Amino acid sequence: MRKKTPKPVNSVCAVCFGPATEYHHVKTRKSGGTDDEWNLLPVNRKCHILIHAKGIITVSDSRNYLLQWLQRNGWEIKKEFGIRKLRRI
Numbered sequence: 001m002r003k004k005t006p007k008p009v010n011s012v013c014a015v016c017f018g019p020a021t022e023y024h025h026v027k028t029r030k031s032g033g034t035d036d037e038w039n040l041l042p043v044n045r046k047c048h049i050l051i052h053a054k055g056i057i058t059v060s061d062s063r064n065y066l067l068q069w070l071q072r073n074g075w076e077i078k079k080e081f082g083i084r085k086l087r088r089i
Helices: 045-054 056-061 064-072
Strands: 022-025 040-043 075-080 083-088
Touching (some): 056 083
Antiparallel strands (some): 022 040, 075 083
C-alpha cells in the first residue's frame, strides 16, 4: 500500500499565491518521484487541476513564481530537439 502524501501546512500555492491545500508531484510516483520536499509543489485544488490539464511547463510560462519555485528546488526547463522538458539538475 502506498504511503499517503501529507497535506501542506501554512503553505502558499506556487501558482496563484492562495492557500495551498495539497501537493503536486513534479516527478510522478509512477516515474520514480518521491515525497521529498524538492518534488512536492504546494498548490490548491484549482491550480492542481490546471497543471494536470495544461502541463507544468505551459502553466509556468505565465506564472513566474512557479518557474522560480522549480529553479529553487533543483528543476530546469531545457529544450531538447525542439521540445521543452522539465528535468532535475
